[in-house]
Amino acid sequence: MTFPIEAIVFLFLLATALAVTHLRDLFAAAMVFGVFSLLSAGLFTLMDAVDVAFTEAAVGAGISTVLILSTLALTDPREHQQPVRFAPVAVVLLVGAALVYGTLDMPYYGDPTAPIHKHVAPEYIEGAMTDFGIPNIVTNVLASYRGYDTLGETTVVLTATVGVMLLLGGLGGARHRGDAEVVEAAGDEEPTPMDRVQVARVSTTVLAPLIMLFGLYVQFHGDFGPGGGFQAGVIFASALILHGIVFGLSSLKRVVSPRFLEIGLAAGVLIYAGTGVASLFRDGTFLDYAVLDHHSAQHGRHLGILLVEAGVGITVTCAMVLIFFFFAGRRAAKSEEPGDRDRRVA
Amino acid sequence: MVLFIEIASWLLLVGGAGFCIVGAIGLLRMPDLYSRTHAATITDTLGAGMVLVGLALQAGPNLTALKLLMVLAFLLYTSPVSGHALVKAAYSHGIKAELDVPIDPQQVQIPERPARDAPTDSARGKEGADDVSD
Amino acid sequence: MSTFGLWHYWVVIVLMMIGLYTVIARDNLVKKVMGLNLFQVSVIMFYVSMGKVEGGTAPIIPEQASGPVVYSNPLPHVLMLTAIVVGIATTAMALSLVVRIRETYGTTEEDEIRKLDRAEHE
Amino acid sequence: MMFATAIVGILITMALALARALKGPTVFDRILAANMFGTKTILLIAAAGFLTGRPDWTDLALVYALVNFAGTVAVLKYVRFQDMAAGGE
Numbered sequence A: 001m002t003f004p005i006e007a008i009v010f011l012f013l014l015a016t017a018l019a020v021t022h023l024r025d026l027f028a029a030a031m032v033f034g035v036f037s038l039l040s041a042g043l044f045t046l047m048d049a050v051d052v053a054f055t056e057a058a059v060g061a062g063i064s065t066v067l068i069l070s071t072l073a074l075t076d077p078r079e080h081q082q083p084v085r086f087a088p089v090a091v092v093l094l095v096g097a098a099l100v101y102g103t104l105d106m107p108y109y110g111d112p113t114a115p116i117h118k119h120v121a122p123e124y125i126e127g128a129m130t131d132f133g134i135p136n137i138v139t140n141v142l143a144s145y146r147g148y149d150t151l152g153e154t155t156v157v158l159t160a161t162v163g164v165m166l167l168l169g170g171l172g173g174a175r176h177r178g179d180a181e182v183v184e185a186a187g188d189e190e191p192t193p194m195d196r197v198q199v200a201r202v203s204t205t206v207l208a209p210l211i212m213l214f215g216l217y218v219q220f221h222g223d224f225g226p227g228g229g230f231q232a233g234v235i236f237a238s239a240l241i242l243h244g245i246v247f248g249l250s251s252l253k254r255v256v257s258p259r260f261l262e263i264g265l266a267a268g269v270l271i272y273a274g275t276g277v278a279s280l281f282r283d284g285t286f287l288d289y290a291v292l293d294h295h296s297a298q299h300g301r302h303l304g305i306l307l308v309e310a311g312v313g314i315t316v317t318c319a320m321v322l323i324f325f326f327f328a329g330r331r332a333a334k335s336e337e338p339g340d341r342d343r344r345v346a
Numbered sequence B: 001m002v003l004f005i006e007i008a009s010w011l012l013l014v015g016g017a018g019f020c021i022v023g024a025i026g027l028l029r030m031p032d033l034y035s036r037t038h039a040a041t042i043t044d045t046l047g048a049g050m051v052l053v054g055l056a057l058q059a060g061p062n063l064t065a066l067k068l069l070m071v072l073a074f075l076l077y078t079s080p081v082s083g084h085a086l087v088k089a090a091y092s093h094g095i096k097a098e099l100d101v102p103i104d105p106q107q108v109q110i111p112e113r114p115a116r117d118a119p120t121d122s123a124r125g126k127e128g129a130d131d132v133s134d
Numbered sequence C: 001m002s003t004f005g006l007w008h009y010w011v012v013i014v015l016m017m018i019g020l021y022t023v024i025a026r027d028n029l030v031k032k033v034m035g036l037n038l039f040q041v042s043v044i045m046f047y048v049s050m051g052k053v054e055g056g057t058a059p060i061i062p063e064q065a066s067g068p069v070v071y072s073n074p075l076p077h078v079l080m081l082t083a084i085v086v087g088i089a090t091t092a093m094a095l096s097l098v099v100r101i102r103e104t105y106g107t108t109e110e111d112e113i114r115k116l117d118r119a120e121h122e
Numbered sequence D: 001m002m003f004a005t006a007i008v009g010i011l012i013t014m015a016l017a018l019a020r021a022l023k024g025p026t027v028f029d030r031i032l033a034a035n036m037f038g039t040k041t042i043l044l045i046a047a048a049g050f051l052t053g054r055p056d057w058t059d060l061a062l063v064y065a066l067v068n069f070a071g072t073v074a075v076l077k078y079v080r081f082q083d084m085a086a087g088g089e
Helices: A004-020 A026-045 A049-073 A086-103 A119-131 A137-145 A147-168 A179-189 A198-221 A229-245 A248-255 A257-283 A297-336 B003-028 B033-059 B062-093 B119-132 C007-025 C029-051 C073-104 C110-121 D002-023 D027-051 D059-088
Strands: none
Touching: A004 C007, A004 D002, A026 C029, A026 D002, A049 A229, A049 A248, A049 A297, A049 C029, A049 D059, A086 C007, A119 A137, A119 A257, A119 A297, A119 D002, A137 A147, A137 A297, A137 C073, A147 A248, A147 A257, A147 A297, A147 B062, A198 A229, A198 B062, A198 B119, A198 D059, A229 A248, A229 A297, A229 C073, A229 D059, A248 A297, A257 A297, A257 B062, A257 D002, A297 C073, B003 B033, B003 C073, B003 D002, B003 D027, B033 B062, B033 D002, B033 D027, B062 D027, B119 C029, B119 C110, C029 C073, C073 C110, D002 D027, D027 D059
């Protein structure tokens, strides 16, 4: 039934992807990229992947735009003229042809007898109600069946944020001159651009708390509907970033200090891993939540999933806000000292 | 009652979709940024509003309907704000309304448009825009 | 439908080709990162489309189920959901590298960076 | 049937907005079109939920309605900042 809709949205998607590649003005490309992300979230919904669409929506609507734009503010918003090169086109066509040839053996789209649906998925779906009593199967698989994967992914988020911190927070011994001071410097610069837009300020004071409230809802309602730690973290971070954009970094720093975020970033992963260790102490295996409650295995699993999702949410929130801190703080530091040729000055 | 709800949501959905299309045509065909904003923001409120209310009627009185109405409330709140901020940013960037430009034979960019017949009005409109800001 | 049963995958492959071209053929580093993101979305979409079951619904058990319900495969959804968030974190990492390169070389175009490097060697 | 009709209308709107976003002579036209596209995506997702018989996922639409604002504000701030940087240096 959704077949024609999918086809049309796919067409839009390809058009926007081509435009992203083609547009030489990187700012325009960033805008079109936002549209691309909206379209892909729509497609995920049509393909039944509501949780994926939810994440894409939360990430694509706010954070990724902010990220690309703050990079553009630090670099050049225009791309150089460049002719089409034929060797890459040939390579790409070759790869594409090979992949199309590879799909010929694949089961058709939506085929219920495809091998992917035969192995573990039925057990997961079966277990959702009997083992967990949690209607959102994705949450079960995320936090419990595939708990190791998710722990790894959360750690990757932590690691990437630490990488950003090392790259943009300062070089070498720049801990002294690191994030705190860069953000400090931002405080003097920041209030200028936005304070003339009274309306944005007023509406942000109304909307930011609502976004946070909704983030909490997503965090704790993730067992029953689409949502969970990853989405909630991104939504929560968007509220804080919105505040930072409108009222300036120094104001955001008064709300959450970078130091606090750094602690939270690590604490989230620790909560996750700690839940696993706690189950070890209760004679279970790592990340086996059933032993967390003596009386009912189902309650134990509920508790474990709640804790794990909380850890994920905390880490993701702190990671996103910290990334914003470093990118935006870099901009202020740069405009302070325009001679940024010196490699040693952080 | 059921029939009434069916008819009402048909009307709202089709009407809302119609308004969206009209606004999008405006977005595509209007001569300058300010009139395009006019067309676009109207679809965001009226078109989206009608579609959402139509869907909420179909959902019946439950949480889904409430959420749809909340979506509508947020849209009614954010879309004028971003529209205002956008136009203000454009204005401070020196983007002129099409009608603001005094008739200049070299500057006929859009041939299929009918002649701009009221340039004097627009000068007043520009001052008005100054008052509106802030 | 059955004759075109594979078109989802083909569209995704075209998307991937666009992303790949942007990564390997464009000189601008920010553009390369965008291309990498296009590529990433295409992979995510490939997984998600494999998880779809005809006539199925999203893997969330409804409150009042009437009769047996077919669910789409939740496993790809889980893997891709985390991939999106990890993707944005690694994109941030890539972009901060771009920022540092810009600060050091004064440009984000790869060919100019190569030229500068060669000049330094000589 | 009525949902399908609404979706067709929304898709047409999206196509037109997309054309403007790709054409847009100034950045503001693109921002405007992208913004409008965001609203239409909200509608599409909400209506598609009804079409597939699982209407209880308006959370998605809610996310867009809230978070899209952050994106728009960021874009507008970027536009202004560029302006200021050009004036300052």
